[in-house]
Amino acid sequence: MKRFNNVSLSIALLLLVTGPAYFSDFAIYLFTYGLIMAIAGLAFNVMLGYTGLMSFGHGMFIGAGAYTVALMMKYTGIHSFEVLMPMGIVISGALAAFVGLFCTRQIEIYFAMLTLAFGEILYALCSKFYALTGGTDGIQVKGMSLFGYVLKGGAEFYFFVLGLFVVCTLAMWMICKSPFGTAIQAARDNPTRLGYLGLVVMKYRLIAFIISGAFTGLAGVLLVSLTGHASPELFQVLTSISIVLMVILGGHTSFLGPVVGAIVFVFLQSWLQPLFFWQFFLGVAIILLVMFLPGGVLGGIMTWVRKAVAKLS
Amino acid sequence: MFELIINIILNSIFYAGILFIISAGLQIIYGVLGIINFAHAGAYMLGLYMTFSIMNRIITAHPMLLWTAPIIAAVVVGLFGLIFERVILRFMYHRDPIFQILVTFGMVYIVDDVVRYTWGGYPVGAPPMISSVLEIGGTVYPVYNLLIIGVAFVVSFSLWLLFQKTDIGRLIRATSHDEEMTEALGINVTWVKAGTFLFGSAIAGLAGGLMLSVTGGWPGVGLEYLIMAFVVIVVAGLGSVNGALITALIIGAVNSIGIQFFPRIELAIMFILMAVILTVRPSGLFGTPHH
Amino acid sequence: MGEKSRSQVILETARLTKHFGEVRAVDGVDMQISQGEVLSIVGPNGAGKTTLLKVLSGGHSIDTGTMSFIGRDVSHLGLIQRARMGIVYSFQIPALFENLNALDSISLTLFTREHKTIVFFPTTKRFPGIRQEAQKILKMFNVPETTVTSELPHGQRKLLDVAIAFALKPRLLLLDEPTSGVSTEEKGQVMDTIMPIIRQRNTTAVIVEHDMEIVTRYSHRIIVMDQGKVLVQGSPQEVMNNEKVKEVLLGHAPSVRNEMATPSPGR
Numbered sequence: 001m002k003r004f005n006n007v008s009l010s011i012a013l014l015l016l017v018t019g020p021a022y023f024s025d026f027a028i029y030l031f032t033y034g035l036i037m038a039i040a041g042l043a044f045n046v047m048l049g050y051t052g053l054m055s056f057g058h059g060m061f062i063g064a065g066a067y068t069v070a071l072m073m074k075y076t077g078i079h080s081f082e083v084l085m086p087m088g089i090v091i092s093g094a095l096a097a098f099v100g101l102f103c104t105r106q107i108e109i110y111f112a113m114l115t116l117a118f119g120e121i122l123y124a125l126c127s128k129f130y131a132l133t134g135g136t137d138g139i140q141v142k143g144m145s146l147f148g149y150v151l152k153g154g155a156e157f158y159f160f161v162l163g164l165f166v167v168c169t170l171a172m173w174m175i176c177k178s179p180f181g182t183a184i185q186a187a188r189d190n191p192t193r194l195g196y197l198g199l200v201v202m203k204y205r206l207i208a209f210i211i212s213g214a215f216t217g218l219a220g221v222l223l224v225s226l227t228g229h230a231s232p233e234l235f236q237v238l239t240s241i242s243i244v245l246m247v248i249l250g251g252h253t254s255f256l257g258p259v260v261g262a263i264v265f266v267f268l269q270s271w272l273q274p275l276f277f278w279q280f281f282l283g284v285a286i287i288l289l290v291m292f293l294p295g296g297v298l299g300g301i302m303t304w305v306r307k308a309v310a311k312l313s
Numbered sequence: 314m315f316e317l318i319i320n321i322i323l324n325s326i327f328y329a330g331i332l333f334i335i336s337a338g339l340q341i342i343y344g345v346l347g348i349i350n351f352a353h354a355g356a357y358m359l360g361l362y363m364t365f366s367i368m369n370r371i372i373t374a375h376p377m378l379l380w381t382a383p384i385i386a387a388v389v390v391g392l393f394g395l396i397f398e399r400v401i402l403r404f405m406y407h408r409d410p411i412f413q414i415l416v417t418f419g420m421v422y423i424v425d426d427v428v429r430y431t432w433g434g435y436p437v438g439a440p441p442m443i444s445s446v447l448e449i450g451g452t453v454y455p456v457y458n459l460l461i462i463g464v465a466f467v468v469s470f471s472l473w474l475l476f477q478k479t480d481i482g483r484l485i486r487a488t489s490h491d492e493e494m495t496e497a498l499g500i501n502v503t504w505v506k507a508g509t510f511l512f513g514s515a516i517a518g519l520a521g522g523l524m525l526s527v528t529g530g531w532p533g534v535g536l537e538y539l540i541m542a543f544v545v546i547v548v549a550g551l552g553s554v555n556g557a558l559i560t561a562l563i564i565g566a567v568n569s570i571g572i573q574f575f576p577r578i579e580l581a582i583m584f585i586l587m588a589v590i591l592t593v594r595p596s597g598l599f600g601t602p603h604h
Numbered sequence: 605m606g607e608k609s610r611s612q613v614i615l616e617t618a619r620l621t622k623h624f625g626e627v628r629a630v631d632g633v634d635m636q637i638s639q640g641e642v643l644s645i646v647g648p649n650g651a652g653k654t655t656l657l658k659v660l661s662g663g664h665s666i667d668t669g670t671m672s673f674i675g676r677d678v679s680h681l682g683l684i685q686r687a688r689m690g691i692v693y694s695f696q697i698p699a700l701f702e703n704l705n706a707l708d709s710i711s712l713t714l715f716t717r718e719h720k721t722i723v724f725f726p727t728t729k730r731f732p733g734i735r736q737e738a739q740k741i742l743k744m745f746n747v748p749e750t751t752v753t754s755e756l757p758h759g760q761r762k763l764l765d766v767a768i769a770f771a772l773k774p775r776l777l778l779l780d781e782p783t784s785g786v787s788t789e790e791k792g793q794v795m796d797t798i799m800p801i802i803r804q805r806n807t808t809a810v811i812v813e814h815d816m817e818i819v820t821r822y823s824h825r826i827i828v829m830d831q832g833k834v835l836v837q838g839s840p841q842e843v844m845n846n847e848k849v850k851e852v853l854l855g856h857a858p859s860v861r862n863e864m865a866t867p868s869p870g871r
Contacts, residue, residue, distance in 0.1 A: 109411065179711075188703075193695075
């Protein structure tokens with residue numbers, strides 16, 4: 001079983017690293033998009049898979065990261081990643097701390113609805129303060145540089161994102177395997193017992209939420225750099241629900257499920273969205289997944305492989 | 314000044330009325346099925362668009378029967394709700410509440426695109442059935458809006474009657490309270506659940522149908538009102554219909570005052586209010602503490 | 605049963621009362637526990653045993669009366685603070701981390717004890733002592749390390765629940781019916797696993813139990829409760845020879861291994 005994991009992981013990584021050699025430009029773009037959303041998905045799953053809380057407002061962190069970049073570029077002219085990325089992370093993290101103070105003290109369904117509400121507030125604020133944020137038109141963004149080197153689009157940016165993706169994945173893997181990671185899982189499984197051990201459950205949920213928000217904010221920074229445009233829709237519930245779908249598509253019960261889900265989702269979206277009925281497919285996908293494949297694609301594959309391995313031995 | 318106050322008061326009650334009609338359905342569904350029904354947004358939208366179509370059909374032949382349009386639409390929406398409950402939702406009853414919500418959320422997007430497909434992605438509207446205005450204390454106010462306030466009042470009174478005085482109401486309350494017990498007493502809980510969902514969806518559809526002539530409809534309209542209804546039910550406490558009435562009035566007032574004096578951030582004010590109330594009373598103003 | 609050490613009183617309650625509406629579940633309980641003592645609480649269903657234990661743990665608030673622990677008045681402290689002071693509760697219906705395995709559950713408990721839960725990197729290399737201690741504890745309690753908790757049989761779930769509480773090195777261990785739901789044959793096994801560990805570490809423990817044979821075998825002192833009040837307290841011999849006690853615990857003479865049909869769910 002472990003061998004299967006290692007082999008498939010290695011193959012996947014190899015594919016990703018050598019990709020630009022044979023991918024079309026559009027495929028490179030999609031994979032870049034997919035890896036960015038994979039970061040967001042992993043971050044989201046810190047809350048869902050590990051802490052047991054589903055946020056319906058994670059779009060607000062994408063938006064926060066995106067607008068940090070857009071507003072900083074617009075008002076200070078800074079366009080270097082080495083400044084924009086930490087800023088995006090810090091601001092998203094701060095937003096998560098603020099929102100989390102209200103939301104993490106609640107039970108799961110209230111948490112979901114409050115995060116939804118906060119996302120909508122930010123959407124409303126962003127749309128209405130036209131002078132500051134460009135309102136529903138959004139803000140154009142381009143020409144970011146890394147330590148003075150201007151990244152040309154396509155393959156260069158792809159490798160930049162790939163590198164960041166690997167770093168973020170390793171970071172979140174470490175966090176999930178750490179004592180803190182065990183603590184949030186315990187908070188998910190039996191918050192009452194955690195109290196009887198002397199721990200304040202809300203504290204752990206809040207910290208997890210901040211970590212989740214910060215990484216999602218980084219994804220927002222990268223996303224706006226890829227698409228070149230920051231708009232208020234990022235804060236909206238559709239963005240948030242898309243993240244939810246990605247993660248349950250890939251599987252929220254495994255660490256890498258969200259990565260698979262994000263990449264598959266991005267490809268599906270590019271294929272289906274030009275068709276008129278993207279939301280219909282979204283809705284149907286959500287219902288079918290939740291009802292019939294709750295472990296997602298990766299969960300399904302793992303179960304199938306486990307069964308096959310058991311049969312063979 | 315006085316006219317302004319009257320206007321704000323009327324708008325508050327009006328907004329509260331619509332919010333209450335929508336929220337009441339949510340609360341009843343939550344009480345009996347234990348599910349927070351996002352698909353309510355779809356019911357609202359379907360009710361609105363169907364009312365539009367029905368009105369278009371009958372306006373030339375039977376202009377005096379226009380008032381039946383929202384009611385017919387409500388019934389049809391109720392039936393669609395019933396289908397959703399029987400075909401999809403009931404398989405989710407034993408699942409994690411978060412995933413139940415997700416399924417109802419999926420339905421919102423399905424309905425949204427169905428509406429887009431059927432009616433095109435354009436906003437729709439209709440002139441109110443009664444276009445006259447009433448002069449009150451120096452200001453003029455549309456009679457149609459007062460009519461809606463009247464409907465909200467009728468709905469709330471009927472609900473009170475239903476729950477306190479009728480057998481069906483007692484069945485619904487019993488099932489909300491203790492489903493197993495009620496079932497053990499020989500009541501067909503499945504029907505109660507299905508019927509409740511039908512009823513809840515129907516009144517959401519009614520709200521949509523009534524609002525066609527006020528704010529009109531557009532793709533995504535359902536979610537907007539639904540989110541406000543969520544603020545109401547969450548602040549009121551899940552399951553409490555009485556609480557929803559009072560909270561709807563509070564929210565209506567805050568909204569109207571907000572729009573008047575702090576126009577761009579009235580939404581933010583309401584949400585902050587909700588966040589603060591929930592921090593102080595996590596189960597809502599009238600809710601029962603979480604287990 | 606060995607000599608009870610003449611050590612200091614670490615827990616003392618005075619007129620402890622807890623009511624639920626009209627019902628006085630715990631009615632004016634005065635009790636004391638000394639360091640290293642094993643105290644059992646027995647009584648018929650509804651006597652208030654579990655409620656008393658929960659009040660001691662902080663899970664229920666005190667209505668009137670006081671409770672002092674190691675010289676401090678803890679009456680108004682909540683369950684989190686009491687746990688931090690060393691009053692650790694183990695559940696009648698095991699409260700476990702279903703998706704973690706026993707090793708992770710105990711390791712987490714140890715990290716909690718050592719105040720190392722807000723650590724964001726994996727620690728098997730940095731704090732090897734914790735993993736070793738976790739393994740040792742699980743060996744003592746005879747619970748497999750790597751089986752996911754949700755797949756453990758009931759007996760091992762009970763043991764794991766106690767192990768988690770025990771891993772905190774509690775100053776006062778509160779065991780709520782450690783053998784409830786366990787088959788009669790297994791009860792002995794469970795207690796034979798738990799009690800020697802408690803004795804060896806000289807842990808102070810309060811145990812709510814129904815099985816009188818277990819109670820008399822392992823306790824230094826017994827409190828008999830009835831209708832929220834303390835009827836009698838004393839050594840097993842004193843209690844078992846008491847007439848009032850015999851009445852109340854009808855059919856529970858220690859010579860006959862007997863027990864109530866169903867354990868009290870407690871209030």
